Amino acid sequence: MITAEIVHRILRLRGDGLPLVSVYVRVPTDPTDRADLPGRLNSVLDQVEPMAEDKSLDRAARLSLRGDMERMREEVRTERWRPGAVAFFSCSARDVFEAVQLPRAVQDRVVLDETPWVRPMLAVLEEYARCCVVVVDRARARVWEWFADEIEPIAALSDRTMRKPNYAATMAEDRVHHKAEELAREHYRHTAAELAQLHEADGYDLLAVGGHRAELPQFLDALPRGLRKRVAGTFTVDPHTVDRGTIKQKVEPIVARYMRDVDLRLVGEVLESVARGRGFGVLGVADCLWAATVKAVETLLVQDGAMVAGVACTNCSWLGTSGDTCPLCEHATRHTEDILDELTRAVIDESGSVRHVQEDTDIAEHLAAASLRFPLPPVP
Ligand SMILES: [Zn+2]
Incomplete structure (x- = not known):
């Protein structure tokens, strides 16, 4: 892949x-x-x-x-x-x-x-977030990686648990209970540490946690704060019988909702920077091209599937919607059937981030919007 x-x-x-x-x-x-x-x-x-x-x-x-x-x-x-x-x-x-x-x-x-x-x-x-999926019970945990609708098992661990307690034996019932709780907490901490390590190494976008409904809160409490923030959803499942198909069915809506939220949040942020009017946001293809030319783009949003013809200077980094000569250096321009592609690449080249918005938001009307690192100089 x-x-x-x-x-x-x-x-x-x-x-x-x-x-x-x-x-x-x-x-x-x-x-x-x-x-x-x-x-x-x-x-x-x-x-x-x-x-x-x-x-x-x-x-x-x-x-x-x-x-x-x-x-x-x-x-x-x-x-x-x-x-x-x-x-x-x-x-x-x-x-x-x-x-x-x-x-x-x-x-x-x-x-x-x-x-x-x-x-x-x-x-x-x-479109594809990398999701770490963990299914946990009081003694075992299994971890999968989810990317692009594919699920791969990546880790499994099990910890010591109480054998079937013999209540007639020496240990009092509340002590048995106490010991079992302690072992479960230990197992949750162990699992949390493993997950933290996986996240450190592989940088997952989100975490989905499954298990018995009653047991999940205790496990979630054991997660370090940074990891807890990545939990995008939980699901109820029997850890003993869970299979690939069940995981897929449970995790799909969690990932979809996560992606949609990311889209809407980014659109909200960029439109807010436009609305504030201090020059840290632009709306529309022409302004975004100028912003990319002067390397000002922090986050670029483009409507998924849209294509716009335009021109790129063959000498400098100028991008525009039309014109046979570059207004900056007077070299000839090159026509392209998809200037949004050049725009996207220019932004990525300058370490900006780009997102293709699929949701029907205000971006659909303007095709592109961007939040900026600094207000733009006047258009030449
Ligand atoms: Zn030029």
Whole structure:
């Protein structure tokens, strides 16, 4: 599965004067449909084919495109892709090739540019929070990782517990009870420490906790404060019989609600910074492009699925909605069918954060909004 490291490597790919081909192809869930993946890829590449033969194009570019198509066809023939989508980024003349599996379907598309077209990939990835799931009872705990609808067991631990007490024996009933409680508390602390370590190492976005309803509060109390804040939901389940299917069913709504809350909170924060009117927030594509040009964007929100044509300077970092020459350095601009993609990449390059909003909020009308690190200088 795709990692942050791969994403950053892809963001840095360049064609350096030659076309970099970005291709997204859906991989159907149905195995019969999936078998036709080479066919799907071919229909996407139908748009590239004529260019590879176009004599008005530089020979190096034509050869590079042919190499790109060949490599992609080879990949779908020989690799086993899982349902969702596969993305290719290729510029064979520059020895650039990346193929990544995406966890959900995106639209089949091809974009030729000097830079990789990354927005569908980023949008897909940020939809998936990494959730740590723990199911705990008084003596045992099992931990799963949830990412992109996949659940993997990652840890299991068990602690000492009281054997069936023999009440007729030496120990008084309240002492038995006391001892059992003590062992359970110890087990909860042990589990909490393990979880804290996992979080430290893997940086999960949220934690979901399951178990017997009566036992959960005591376990939650044992969690260190930092971890408790990450608990996005709890669920009731019998730890003895719990299986993958049950976990999925219980955790899905917790993760969905978490993601929705994150979206709404971010939209609220950014719109508030716009409303305050001190220049620390902007609304609309044009202002966001200017903000990204001067590296002012802290958090960028874009409406998921929206595409806007625009221009990028071939010399400096200027981005705009139109114009053949750059107003900053007077170099020629490059037209692009999705300036929001350039915008997204520019913000990520400057360590800003980007989120594609799926909810129907005020962002839908303006397509983009951003909170800023500093108020913008006047537009040139
Ligand atoms: Zn420029």
